[in-house]
Amino acid sequence: MSVVKSKPSLDGFYGEFGGAFVPEMLYANVTQLQQQYVEIIAEPSFQKELNDLLRHFVGRPTPLYFASNTSRLLNTNIYFKREDLCHTGAHKINNALGQILLAERLGKTRIIAETGAGQHGVATATACALRGLECIVYMGEKDIQRQAPNVARMRMLGATVVPATSGSKTLKDATNEAIRDWITNAENTHYIIGSVVGPHPYPDLVTKFQKIIGEEIEQQLLTQTGTALPTHVIACVGGGSNAAGAFYNFIEQPSVQLISVEAGGEGVHSGKSAATTQLGTVGVLHGSKSLVMQTADGQVIEPHSISAGLDYPGIGPLHAYLYKTERASFYNVTDVEAIEAAFATTKTEGIIPALETAHALAILSKLTWKPSDVVVVCFSGRGDKDLATYMPFLK
Amino acid sequence: MKNNSSSLSAAMHGKDLAMYFTAGFPVVDSTVDIIQSLDAAGVPIIEIGMPYSDPVADGPVIQQSNLQAIENGMTLELLFQQLKNLPPLQSHLYLMGYINPIMQFGVDRFCTLAQSVGIKGCILPDLPPELYAASYQPIFEKYGLKIVFLITPQTTVERIKLIDTLATGFVYAVSSNTITGKAGNNSAEAIEAYLLQAKTLVVKNKLMVGFGIATGKALHKVCEIADGGIVGTAFIKELAQTTDVVSVTTNFIQQIAEGYHE
Numbered sequence A: 001m002s003v004v005k006s007k008p009s010l011d012g013f014y015g016e017f018g019g020a021f022v023p024e025m026l027y028a029n030v031t032q033l034q035q036q037y038v039e040i041i042a043e044p045s046f047q048k049e050l051n052d053l054l055r056h057f058v059g060r061p062t063p064l065y066f067a068s069n070t071s072r073l074l075n076t077n078i079y080f081k082r083e084d085l086c087h088t089g090a091h092k093i094n095n096a097l098g099q100i101l102l103a104e105r106l107g108k109t110r111i112i113a114e115t116g117a118g119q120h121g122v123a124t125a126t127a128c129a130l131r132g133l134e135c136i137v138y139m140g141e142k143d144i145q146r147q148a149p150n151v152a153r154m155r156m157l158g159a160t161v162v163p164a165t166s167g168s169k170t171l172k173d174a175t176n177e178a179i180r181d182w183i184t185n186a187e188n189t190h191y192i193i194g195s196v197v198g199p200h201p202y203p204d205l206v207t208k209f210q211k212i213i214g215e216e217i218e219q220q221l222l223t224q225t226g227t228a229l230p231t232h233v234i235a236c237v238g239g240g241s242n243a244a245g246a247f248y249n250f251i252e253q254p255s256v257q258l259i260s261v262e263a264g265g266e267g268v269h270s271g272k273s274a275a276t277t278q279l280g281t282v283g284v285l286h287g288s289k290s291l292v293m294q295t296a297d298g299q300v301i302e303p304h305s306i307s308a309g310l311d312y313p314g315i316g317p318l319h320a321y322l323y324k325t326e327r328a329s330f331y332n333v334t335d336v337e338a339i340e341a342a343f344a345t346t347k348t349e350g351i352i353p354a355l356e357t358a359h360a361l362a363i364l365s366k367l368t369w370k371p372s373d374v375v376v377v378c379f380s381g382r383g384d385k386d387l388a389t390y391m392p393f394l395k
Numbered sequence B: 001m002k003n004n005s006s007s008l009s010a011a012m013h014g015k016d017l018a019m020y021f022t023a024g025f026p027v028v029d030s031t032v033d034i035i036q037s038l039d040a041a042g043v044p045i046i047e048i049g050m051p052y053s054d055p056v057a058d059g060p061v062i063q064q065s066n067l068q069a070i071e072n073g074m075t076l077e078l079l080f081q082q083l084k085n086l087p088p089l090q091s092h093l094y095l096m097g098y099i100n101p102i103m104q105f106g107v108d109r110f111c112t113l114a115q116s117v118g119i120k121g122c123i124l125p126d127l128p129p130e131l132y133a134a135s136y137q138p139i140f141e142k143y144g145l146k147i148v149f150l151i152t153p154q155t156t157v158e159r160i161k162l163i164d165t166l167a168t169g170f171v172y173a174v175s176s177n178t179i180t181g182k183a184g185n186n187s188a189e190a191i192e193a194y195l196l197q198a199k200t201l202v203v204k205n206k207l208m209v210g211f212g213i214a215t216g217k218a219l220h221k222v223c224e225i226a227d228g229g230i231v232g233t234a235f236i237k238e239l240a241q242t243t244d245v246v247s248v249t250t251n252f253i254q255q256i257a258e259g260y261h262e
């Protein structure tokens, strides 16, 4: 049996998934990134600058919090990796800062991004404000409505928020618009993709900027428990960046069980879902080969999730590979279950989670745990942005 | 009809016009009527767009025609059925579109049916030459299907040469780094310099220029350097306004011929 690897091949494939299916108009930019990203990121000056920012601007390392109340309820050991305590409120800033330093070294002066929940948009707008770069964020019209506070934050940070009005008016369409912008402004623009999706090298590039989550988990567990390896790591998967970051260090450690939670929407077979591994087939979306929710005729299906950050009809190629090789177990959680978990965690632990994170939390009570288990949940973001969705459920 | 045909070729003096349209647009049964009208008008190359939900290299007009065609019920399955009924044509037919629907359809089956309905070749913008050579070339060659690749002002000399070697249909020079139907940021001088260089590098294939060519005059301009030009968005805009695709198509080509001549 071949070993499941955490790194892609030189041409960006994880098993059969990945690659760079891009039109020639993006070839120059994508190959420039492919040829230079590893080297640039490895430069000591890059590492120092990024680490300083992560420490003093973002507030890393984020705590690994022993969730004692939840642990007691479930009779096991639950830890939250507190990415919600990152500056701007989610893990997305790790990637946005890494990519902005990369963009500067590539000589790019204009930054574009897509966003679903608005967290990646806010993170990118923040990084651009910090470095004085022009910032344009594409966001689905529907998401602009349901994540209004983040839209206001992006504007206050100086970004231009452009509504994507085609298709389902959500993350998929915002990504299409960002790609079209990049094609049109290829020479001066860097596209900061917000998840481990897109053409090679983005899945690996974004993973490299998020893998600090798993590295810190290892160090912190070692300090706090005397053992570096958890038994389980749980993360929600939209495109899969917080999951990739939390999993990366453990992928080649077979004793660690990796648990991915997708958005079930109103139920996997309700026709209103975003559970890509359950509903998808092999295809190409946004420049890489992965699992894609699509019709038999190859038209991409508009997904549904109450959580804007998980409302995407694909997953990163790394996750398609972890699914196919069964290295990770995939579950899904409905809108209602996610809302319930958000309220339960808020009351039990005093932490309001993002709706995306609530999906990861919801799986805790659906699975059975041993008292000796050490379960780390990637607490990808905080719930302030989701108050408008939560409020109607306040009784 | 004969008149139209001879007026286009007379105007263009051996240069080629390629016309793009989206299959199943404006209505699902338009496909065959449009092809026959373009053929009758003497258009040498017809690019039949295979609709896709997420056409990232296309501007709003072609995006809209893709979505409308899908809504009209257009599928690859149906497209091959429509093409089966075509009489013999003078025009060369190319299928243009994104790789995902072809993957779902099955590459082998796609090529079999394409060959059987008389398709000359394919233009698949999101299938780069490297990935084509690695996994698709043997199948395409087995069924005698030609392949077209794009170049842009950013494509390097080495790469243009590689693309010319791999391409078997023609080389599609995108006039500016942009999406379809949108004028790029490049000046007329920059475009001219780029085309002049491309023309010296593309030696095996014809060099056809596309993106943003809307009139016979603009077509004439690129044909001063290249072997031909490609018109898409401007034609789709006209088709979007009509129920009589036959006369719209005939008139459109006539206007192109007249504009070219002036």
Ligand SMILES: Cc1ncc(COP(=O)(O)O)c(C=O)c1O
Binding pocket: A090, A091, A116, A117, A118, A119, A120, A194, A195, A196, A236, A237, A238, A239, A240, A241, A242, A243, A308, A309, A310, A354, A356, A357, A380, A381, A382
């Ligand atoms: C808090 C939070 N968690 C998770 C996600 C999902 O993204 P990914 O799967 O890339 O981590 C988002 C996306 O917006 C988010 O804001």
